Amino acid sequence: xxxxxxxxxxxxxxxxxxxxxxxxxxxxxxxxxxxxxxxxxxxxxxxxxxxxxxxxxxxxxxxxxxxxxxxxxxxxxxxxxxxxxxxxxxxx
Amino acid sequence: xxxxxxxxxxxxxxxxxxxxxxxxxxxxxxxxxxxxxxxxxxxxxxxxxxxxxxxxxxxxxxxxxxxxxxxxxxxxxxxxxxxxxxxxxxxxxxxxxxxxxxxxxxxxxxxxxxxxxxxxxxxxxxxxxxxxxxxxxxxxxxxxxxxxxxxxxxxxxxxxxxxxxxxxxxxxxxxxxxxxxxxxxxxxxxxxxxxxxxxxxxxxxxxxxxxxxxxxxxxxxxxxxxxxxxxxxxxxxxxxxxxxxxxxxxxxxxxxxxxxxxxxxxxxxxxxxxxxxxxxxxxxxxxxxxxxxxxxxxxxxxxxxxxxxxxxxxxxxxxxxxxxxxxxxxxxxxxxxxxxxxxxxxxxxxxxxxxxxxxxxxxxxxxxxxxxxxxxxxxxxxxxxxxxxxxxxxxxxxxxxxxxxxxxxxxxxxxxxxxxxxxxxxxxxxxxxxxxxxxxxxxxxxxxxxxxxxxxxxxxxxxxxxxxxxxxxxxxxxxxxxxxxxxxxxxxxxxxxxx
Numbered sequence: 001x002x003x004x005x006x007x008x009x010x011x012x013x014x015x016x017x018x019x020x021x022x023x024x025x026x027x028x029x030x031x032x033x034x035x036x037x038x039x040x041x042x043x044x045x046x047x048x049x050x051x052x053x054x055x056x057x058x059x060x061x062x063x064x065x066x067x068x069x070x071x072x073x074x075x076x077x078x079x080x081x082x083x084x085x086x087x088x089x090x091x092x
Numbered sequence: 093x094x095x096x097x098x099x100x101x102x103x104x105x106x107x108x109x110x111x112x113x114x115x116x117x118x119x120x121x122x123x124x125x126x127x128x129x130x131x132x133x134x135x136x137x138x139x140x141x142x143x144x145x146x147x148x149x150x151x152x153x154x155x156x157x158x159x160x161x162x163x164x165x166x167x168x169x170x171x172x173x174x175x176x177x178x179x180x181x182x183x184x185x186x187x188x189x190x191x192x193x194x195x196x197x198x199x200x201x202x203x204x205x206x207x208x209x210x211x212x213x214x215x216x217x218x219x220x221x222x223x224x225x226x227x228x229x230x231x232x233x234x235x236x237x238x239x240x241x242x243x244x245x246x247x248x249x250x251x252x253x254x255x256x257x258x259x260x261x262x263x264x265x266x267x268x269x270x271x272x273x274x275x276x277x278x279x280x281x282x283x284x285x286x287x288x289x290x291x292x293x294x295x296x297x298x299x300x301x302x303x304x305x306x307x308x309x310x311x312x313x314x315x316x317x318x319x320x321x322x323x324x325x326x327x328x329x330x331x332x333x334x335x336x337x338x339x340x341x342x343x344x345x346x347x348x349x350x351x352x353x354x355x356x357x358x359x360x361x362x363x364x365x366x367x368x369x370x371x372x373x374x375x376x377x378x379x380x381x382x383x384x385x386x387x388x389x390x391x392x393x394x395x396x397x398x399x400x401x402x403x404x405x406x407x408x409x410x411x412x413x414x415x416x417x418x419x420x421x422x423x424x425x426x427x428x429x430x431x432x433x434x435x436x437x438x439x440x441x442x443x444x445x446x447x448x449x450x451x452x453x454x455x456x457x458x459x460x461x462x463x464x465x466x467x468x469x470x471x472x473x474x475x476x477x478x479x480x481x482x483x484x485x486x487x488x489x490x491x492x493x494x495x496x497x498x499x500x501x502x503x504x505x506x507x508x509x510x511x512x513x514x515x516x517x518x519x520x521x522x523x524x525x526x527x528x529x530x531x532x533x534x535x536x537x538x539x540x541x542x543x544x545x546x547x548x549x550x551x552x553x554x555x556x557x558x559x560x561x562x563x564x565x566x567x568x569x570x571x572x573x574x575x576x577x578x579x580x581x582x583x584x585x586x587x588x589x590x591x
Contacts, residue, residue, distance in 0.1 A: 012211060074278065085352045
């Protein structure tokens with residue numbers, strides 16, 4: 001099983017130096033995780049490192065392809081509040 | 093005459109404040125040893141007076157961050173916004189060095205290079221220190237500084253002290269974890285994401301420890317705080333007291349920037365920023381015997397130029413690639429420009445102060461007059477030298493019989509572009525006039541007929557008679573005219589905003 005980085009990644013480099021397996025690499029349009037190298041930090045750390053420092057909700061998926069940091073979990077903004085704010089901005 | 097904003101000028105003693113160095117008091121800098129005063133006198137971010145003459149730049153080499161702040165959105169890539177944490181082009185250290193040398197060669201007033209993000213510079217130690225190391229060798233005439241949230245600071249103080257870094261800025265918004273939990277949703281610490289009060293407690297501990305360690309090493313520390321009404325506004329007085337006690341030499345209280353379109357927690361949740369008045373009252377309350385910074389422009393992590401301007405567009409990587417830089421020659425030219433600026437500053441210091449004369453006259457008359465806020469349009473050099481319609485910001489000064497003091501700056505939208513975009517001119521103009529609320533006069537080099545009328549209607553007297561004069565002298569002269577005209581005997585009548 002392996003974590004993966006998807007397109008909402010902002011290329012901030014925070015995860016890359018933390019990976020104990022050197023599975024994360026710079027790529028275009030965004031960083032990626034080498035699934036063959038990723039160990040999900042088993043035996044190394046209590047928490048998977050990339051998902052623990054990533055600032056972007058939804059940018060990292062766990063081994064089950066689930067969102068490691070679901071909407072609202074990092075910013076504290078309730079998802080419905082965010083949607084309402086975005087809808088209001090678009091309506092302007 | 094005693095002036096009470098932040099001080100910077102070593103030779104300036106209280107009394108006889110001369111133009112261009114107003115906003116400093118002898119007392120506030122006199123407690124600093126000579127070598128420290130020397131370090132800040134050309135630094136636009138530390139010295140209010142210097143910021144009229146010298147420029148700074150930031151290079152965006154530090155994208156990673158180890159905490160989340162509620163006023164920040166980590167999707168930082170934006171060309172049009174101007175606020176901390178925003179950049180348009182991330183650079184690697186080699187590119188950053190090239191950019192610094194290109195800017196230094198083209199903007200000889202540039203004295204300072206800072207690394208300020210878009211993440212936390214000390215959460216990117218390799219990129220940050222590689223940049224500093226190369227610059228120490230290749231551009232030895234440039235001062236280096238760094239800003240940080242403080243989490244990784246204690247671990248990096250030793251490394252910082254090995255580089256030629258004169259100044260460190262720590263953003264400290266609280267010393268109480270209860271309040272911290274309302275500002276910082278999480279920190280990344282010891283390989284875990286730690287949320288809430290527990291995370292805030294770790295951050296606060298690291299910030300305070302880092303501050304103490306830097307002071308012990310003799311590195312100058314400025315503390316930035318973001319004023320968040322209802323969250324930490326009252327608490328910042330305590331923060332100011334604590335950081336001063338520990339040896340921070342300058343405190344910079346900045347207003348929260350929060351708009352829903354920034355996608356930040358505060359923006360989306362409708363947290364408001366402080367009004368001009370609220371900010372000023374808090375800055376005054378925090379000042380006590382500490383230097384307060386009031387000229388901060390909260391610039392982007394890739395800003396270039398004088399504090400009031402951003403010339404980043406002229407120095408994008410693709411433009412720099414084509415520039416041929418002879419840094420040796422540029423260094424000689426820069427030294428000449430700096431010497432010329434110093435000569436002018438020195439001459440101003442020694443010139444008899446017209447501001448002092450005007451106010452002394454007024455004091456002698458024994459008349460009681462109220463303080464007045466005035467807005468000034470300047471493009472640098474410490475003089476009134478900008479057309480009203482070309483100003484992107486106004487500097488706000490308060491004149492009273494005792495002194496002329498710099499209060500703040502206010503950003504406005506450019507309404508006069510001279511092109512065919514003038515259709516929106518009126519609304520932009522009216523908005524700008526509203527920005528000047530509370531001011532009773534605006535000093536500029538020239539002003540058009542239309543804004544003149546609108547300003548008068550709003551109770552703000554336009555004044556173009558002091559073009560090219562030193563700002564403080566001009567403000568004092570206008571104040572004296574108003575006092576002589578009997579305009580200042582009564583409290584101000586509030587004029588309803590026209591826009």
